[in-house]
Amino acid sequence: MVEAGSIPDEYIEEESSAEPTYKQDQDDNVAQDSSGGGLIIPAAVPTLPGASAEEPYVGQEFESEAAAHAFYNAYAAEVGFIIRVSKLSRSRKDGTAIGRALVCNKEGYRMPDKREKIVRQRAETRVGCRAMIMMRKINSGKWVITKFVKEHTHPLNPGSSRRDMFEIYPNEHDKIRELSQQLAIEKKRSVTYKRQLEVIFDYIEEHNVGLSRKMQRIVDSVKEMEPKEEEEHNH
Template sequence: MFMCCCVAVEGNSLPEEDVEMMENSDGKNTVTDEASPMLEPFIGMEFESEEAAKSFYDNYAAGMGFLMRVDAFRRSMRDGTVVWRRLVCNKEGFRRLRPRRSENRKPRAITREGCKALIVVKREKSGTWIVTKFVKEHNHPLLPLLPNGRRHCQLSQTPDEKDAKIRELSAELSRERRRCAALQQQLDMVLKEMEEHSNHLSININNVIQSVREIESNTFTKPFS
């Protein structure tokens, strides 16, 4: 039996593999990473790996018309490996409210609506992963599929979501530009100091050479006693 502790939430994961069912020697069905018709999750469904579970639910999400998000997980206190994983709709939860910096600033689009759709998978002692919870219902309209049966995150976003993403990326670009400008200023200062040091060193060397030449000249021109 594994003892587990809760850990932080991860970001989105959208693998490209399809899935199929294979029968183990004990007669149970296990999902692998090969192509097959879309299946609906059910409690007790088994997967050969955590990645197979992610791939399966991602393809199921694409077929139903929503995006999967890889959510919370738990690790074994014995060896630190992941033994429990929650996969949710990308509209799960609610965005934390933060004070607006400016009244003129356009509010960010609401991308989370408290959707409860999810599956929970747990690793068994045998190494297989089993579905222990499945919630099918969504509290929002599902998005249409593209002709190829897959959806891209950017294509599935609403105009407001795209605007919010553009603003986020623009702000990040602005921060990076300011950071680069500061680094460039520091680099210019370092190069200037190196140049000044090099010039000062050259002057000192020239002074030493001149002094040596004067000494040599005085030595050779001094009459012998």
């Protein structure tokens, strides 16, 4: 295991056995985000052209977060394991991503499910593996590896093809496809709701304008009646 830096006070650790150890050199607070905790990287971040299977090292820089993902993904496919997102660090100033942890998909332990005693026993897929990389965004805009744990606690399948690796988890493609479809549906619903709200607001605005005009006419009528009443009273 190789690593650099220490955990700054600005970092908040949440539900992850892969503890951040990178140092913050920007005047920025960071909030941890567990989104994507179950995302298998090979399906989400394809290997980019030029990505190699060389071993990562602390201090290694990448032009973008996606390039770092692709690099570690290619390395994992060559060595024989699958990676997933463990932790995302966001800036509290503007919400942009400034830190990321990628771990072996066998990291941690699965919590027991009481329902499985009745239905079926699932195969154990998490064995507390600590293999991972930590990376963070630096002032130049590049991403740098700040921690690398090479050792795995389970047998690897070196040289396996991407197809062979997916055979271990055959449902991952279907899950991601289903989630993508659901996301698209929710986006369409959101657009529809927004349009409906705009129609309602337009109606309310038009109604209020009409009501204001009616009120103004009543006020004008009252003002016109006041001089007439005074004139009649004087006579």
